[in-house]
Amino acid sequence: MSSISLQSMRQFLSKSISGFNQNKLNGLLAEVEFRNYLESLGFADRVSVGGWIARNVGPGDFGHHTAVFFPSTIQPGVDYSSTTQLPVPRIGLHTICATFHQLGISSYFCTPVVVRQDDPTSIQWHSVQLGLPTQQEYVPFPHQLQGFSFRGRGYSFLRYNTDVSPIPDAPVPDEFSKEHLRVDFQTRFMAEISDVDGILWGQRYTYPVEIKEKTPAYDNKLGEYFGLDVGPFVKLAFYAAKHGNLHSIFVVREIDNVTQRNLVSWLFITFDHLAQYASWNPQGGGRNMLGGPSSVVKIPKSEFSPLTRSNLGQL
Numbered sequence: 001m002s003s004i005s006l007q008s009m010r011q012f013l014s015k016s017i018s019g020f021n022q023n024k025l026n027g028l029l030a031e032v033e034f035r036n037y038l039e040s041l042g043f044a045d046r047v048s049v050g051g052w053i054a055r056n057v058g059p060g061d062f063g064h065h066t067a068v069f070f071p072s073t074i075q076p077g078v079d080y081s082s083t084t085q086l087p088v089p090r091i092g093l094h095t096i097c098a099t100f101h102q103l104g105i106s107s108y109f110c111t112p113v114v115v116r117q118d119d120p121t122s123i124q125w126h127s128v129q130l131g132l133p134t135q136q137e138y139v140p141f142p143h144q145l146q147g148f149s150f151r152g153r154g155y156s157f158l159r160y161n162t163d164v165s166p167i168p169d170a171p172v173p174d175e176f177s178k179e180h181l182r183v184d185f186q187t188r189f190m191a192e193i194s195d196v197d198g199i200l201w202g203q204r205y206t207y208p209v210e211i212k213e214k215t216p217a218y219d220n221k222l223g224e225y226f227g228l229d230v231g232p233f234v235k236l237a238f239y240a241a242k243h244g245n246l247h248s249i250f251v252v253r254e255i256d257n258v259t260q261r262n263l264v265s266w267l268f269i270t271f272d273h274l275a276q277y278a279s280w281n282p283q284g285g286g287r288n289m290l291g292g293p294s295s296v297v298k299i300p301k302s303e304f305s306p307l308t309r310s311n312l313g314q315l
Contacts, residue, residue, distance in 0.1 A: 002081035002114035004074055006169060009176035012120045015158040016179045025166050026261070030213040030253045031197050032171045037266060041309045045092050048199040049073060050174065052182055054191040056148050065147030068100055068196065069127065071177040072111040080114040086126060086138050087111055094130050096199045099206040101131030103242040110141050110181055125184055141184070148189035157183045194235055202315035205247040208239050213253045213261070216301050222279060226252050226304070227296030230282060236271045250274055251307060266307035269299065277303045
């Protein structure tokens with residue numbers, strides 16, 4: 001039997017995460033609660049796990065090739081030694097990835113094999129490309145990826161000593177799986193990479209989701225508004241630029257205050273609507289999830305819709 005313990009997952013995260021502030025923790029917990037909330041609405045089979053989107057770098061080549069990959073969550077204490085019984089990806093993920101493929105974004109589902117008991121460094125990822133018209137076979141990941149530049153010299157992605165004890169046990173396996181996959185990819189390739197909070201499969205379109213926990217601020221011109229950091233805004237704009245069947249949504253877990261963080265409501269806005277009503281004048285914000293200063297795009301709260309079963313059913 002070859003499994004990974006929760007303690008080893010935490011130890012890995014402490015080395016791979018450069019910093020862990022309250023904003024990052026709140027964002028992580030909001031993602032977990034978002035999936036739980038969608039499950040309560042009957043939409044559990046219409047949202048993907050989180051993952052990563054990456055594109056190539058280099059003068060003249062920057063952004064000309066993009067890939068997205070979703071890890072299978074490694075559960076503590078489960079045997080992952082088999083290479084002959086790799087899981088079949090969910091039908092919904094096939095449908096989501098077909099949209100990406102049609103827009104020129106290669107999509108992969110990744111699953112682990114643990115070679116040595118409780119040793120995260122022994123995990124070997126295997127991937128199957130989804131969204132193609134024919135059945136594909138699992139291959140080692142990320143070795144078979146095309147379009148990215150090999151990293152010329154070694155770089156240690158496991159050099160930190162971050163306190164990750166504030167993370168509750170429940171989301172640790174998801175975060176560990178995502179981080180381990182990222183490290184494997186970036187150890188081999190040079191790329192710009194950003195996280196994907198999830199992909200929602202709607203009735204008409206496929207929606208990458210950006211999830212934040214927020215209290216509304218006030219502006220004399222806008223009234224109450226929510227701020228979205230410029231980085232995530234640009235990422236949502238990238239999805240919009242692809243047109244076709246790919247749209248995106250910004251989801252807010254509205255809370256009453258930054259101390260108790262009690263839920264007020266779940267709200268969302270499509271990027272098309274967001275881009276139409278966002279203020280043209282960005283504003284300096286607080287600390288971002290990496291601890292640095294942020295610049296935010298302001299979107300009136302009045303333009304958001306409640307995240308209800310009825311509203312989701314019309315996406």
